[in-house]
Amino acid sequence: MTIEIKTSTLEPVRNTFAHIERRFGDKPATRYQEATYDVASEINFHYKPLWQPEYELNDTGRTAIVMEDWYAFKDPRQFYYGSYVQMRAKQQEVAESNYSFFEKRNLARLIPDEIQRKVIRLLVPLRHVEQAANLNNVYGSSLGYGTAITQALLYNGMDRLGNAQYLSRIGLILDSNSGDALNEAKRYWMDDAIWQGVRSYCEANICVEDWFESFVAQDAILDGLIYELVYLQFDQWLADNGGQDFSMLTEFIQNWNKDTNRWVDAVVKIAAAESDANKQLLEQWIGTWKAKALEALAPLAEEMVGPEALAIAEDALVKRLNKAGLLK
């Protein structure tokens, strides 16, 4: 049947949805654009939330950051659900083969005991930091505004659960699946003085009301420092001290960090570029949380790598923030 149809009659009557056309012109749109822009409701919400009657269900007022257009937060990775899970599936396939290689050859036996102890004390408790990050990002996703940023926050939140699970599996590899290493790591998290600063930072951030501030404290500041300190410097230190095979187990988080930093930097940069008021607010938040984070991480940095480590991490973070137009 269709063979008789003249192609001219099969010309589309429009290229994309009207709201996409209003933003990007009358041309075929990408899947990221159609899945993202102007999807969230903006008006006529009927009922004020019983749990927060001072706001509408979707409300720009839940952060002090002000944006003319909340869809300015374009994700440089252009993740919508499909592209997001496919990217992570690829990465997890590599991780899976790393973990099974490690387990099958029992590479743990080649790692000196004291290094293993150090990993249980200094690396495995980070699963709880990831848990805090999960809460903070999902918080932003649920109360933030505009799909561009809220979807990315949800992907990030779920990534953090994934990271927590990978870190937990490191513990399980070291304790032969007994769960002892995880319990031990949790005791450090709860009681060891070295972790209390970070734990208190996490608890404080989970209670922050402004979702954008919470994002800054978690994704920009704490994660930025931890990435430099743990996944670059401590990883190198482990490699230099007989624990090089751990890199196979943290490779996922390392690659994840690289991809995520691009998004975090873009968000911070776009918010700062929007207005002086935003910029000042961001700098104020950064000032407070960075000072707290440095204090919290100091004993860990010293123990992981040495006295210089934290300053190097801070330097790297500040460079990233400078690039985003802040702290200059």
Next chain:
Amino acid sequence: MPVYALNPGYKGERMDRVENFHGNQIVYVGWDEHRMFCAAKAFPLPPSMPFAAVIENIMPEAFGQHPEFSQINWETAEWLLDGEPFKPQLEASLEAQGVGHKSMVRFKTPELQGFQNAGV
């Protein structure tokens, strides 16, 4: 029963207060057992409007499309106002005879059974 809310005293804004209708009030009119019209209809009317004007102007607008409309005998129509039996006073205003904001005015036409006598 009041809502259970995080903080006591939750009270939503009443969206349809009469003051929001620029001097009008909403009146609903429905023709019983005439399903050609899927539901009763809503009209913003001045409270001072006499009932005669409702019959002369509003009823044709609301129900004039029905093939039986011209046969309605308003003398024998039976009325309900907000669920209670009601006898409209043609010269009196809506307000004066208790037709208030968001009142429901229903009428029945005993001699008209609808299209094909099927309540349509």
Next chain:
Amino acid sequence: MAAKKLNIKDKYRLLTRDLDWDFSYEDRKQAFPYEEFEGIKITDWNKWEDPFRLTMDSYWKYQAEKEKKLYAIFDAFSQNNGHLNVVDSRYVNALKLFLTGVSPLEYQAYQGFAHVGRQFSGVGARVACQMQSLDELRHVQTQIHAMSHYNKFFDGFQEFSHMHDRVWYLSVPRSFFCDARSAGPFEFMVAIGFSFEYVLTNLLFVPFMSGAAHNGDMATVTFGFSAQSDEARHMTLGLEVIKFLLEQHEDNVPIVQKWIDKWFWRGTRLLTIVAMMMDYMLPNKVMSWKEAWEVYFEEAGGALFKDLARYGIRMPKYAETIEKEKEHISHQAWWTFYTHGHAAGFHTWIPSDKELDWLSAQYPDTFDKYYRPLWELAKEQEAKGERFYTSGLPQLCQTCQIPMLFTEMDNPNQNSMRDSVFEDERYHFCSDGCKDIFDEEPEKYVQSWLPVHQIFQGNCGGPGVEDVLSDYYKMNVGVDNMDIKGSPDEKRWNEWKGIA
């Protein structure tokens, strides 16, 4: 030492459940402030049974596999002009209603589950909700992508997002989800996780997707069934939540029952639109609404409530009314849209004679007696050149926001009307079910943004209805709306198909 193999339950527990900790530096209540105000008592979150134990790596793996399959089909669909394979251009109107009315609900579900997935203090429940939140985001996005191709060739899809916030009939599904999201976290779970997901979405998706398959719509079948594959997880979560709440404390039972009564009623009202899609909008019928209702509500729901009886939970209130209404609501709804075809964002039509006969056969007790005469009247009017579009604006129910189109089950010729007076203002309802919901929480439902009243208040542009349609709703008047006969959609379809 050889590592012992972990079974899936232990593995999941170790990887997930122990991530949480007791706070020392802050008050945990400040982190999870919404858990108590509804009156639900949770004595021990550790009793939470994870309904499925998917770790993130498996989640990514399986979901990516589903997505790969799905998008391969979308690509093939659009490269091969798959829209030409649907049985008839009338069918596409069901999709317009779906994209404008249902897909944005998936978005609200994403937001709602993200909210409870952050606010529950029990990590097991939280993670399950977060995963569902992510799935819901998947659903809205895959639906947009599936419809993207239809949007290029048919009218009525292009303003789905703008319309959802504003158009009169879309305020029905929209207010349903706004209602659930504005409630506390446990009510949300009973409303959406249990009542909607466990019992009612089957009625939305399964027969409708089967219908898409039956009507040559490859794209919709594919996203529909692919979405449903997540739904099985969601249903399990919904049932787990209910069991958990009922097992935690006996004081929870009456609260949960009250929510079940409320949300089943709201849900059945919402599904009126689906009833109409099945009986009237699918050119090739799969099963009648009545039959779907019997299979998925009466049989499946009946089994469920029998199972829950051990906790002291009974069938939702007004189940006997709902059972009678299955014979009526699809006809009443399509008549409403047919007669308001000038104000709808899709096309309407008189069912063909063959379809009228099918309806008679499916509804032997009601169709010929009550509904066939409506269509005979419509045909008469059309033959006279006066295609019937009703004048004026209808009265709406304060709770479900549907025009007051439902009738009394003991006299189906008469519209059902109820009212309540609260703080000197009168409110109107389509049913006892909707009146009860209002009377329980009047402070909430006085806020309903009722489209008809908003038009009269001048908040939707105007002055005429046509101005509201074109300027406030952004409908392409004369193109998106009115009868399918003579529509640009029909004209193009006939050209493609070589129909004179």
Next chain:
Amino acid sequence: MSKVYIALQDNDESRYIVEAIEESNPDSTVIHQPAMIRIEREGRLVIERAVVEEKMGRDWDVQELHINLITLGGNVDEDDDQFVLEWKQ
């Protein structure tokens, strides 16, 4: 006792799973509908990993079931070896 049910997308993989279900639950009812297969049974229905693996001739993870699953009715209990649907009364 009420019926539990499960519906799968009608595709090649599901056919093996349905075969396995029929073998593990001899008195179940299989109903073919457009694009889907629905299986019902009184009270309880089990999908056993070992049986599915035998039908497919490869390793099969119980969680793979979710890829083709459309809907279900009944309480779920899933572990490494089986997927059980059940009404308790």
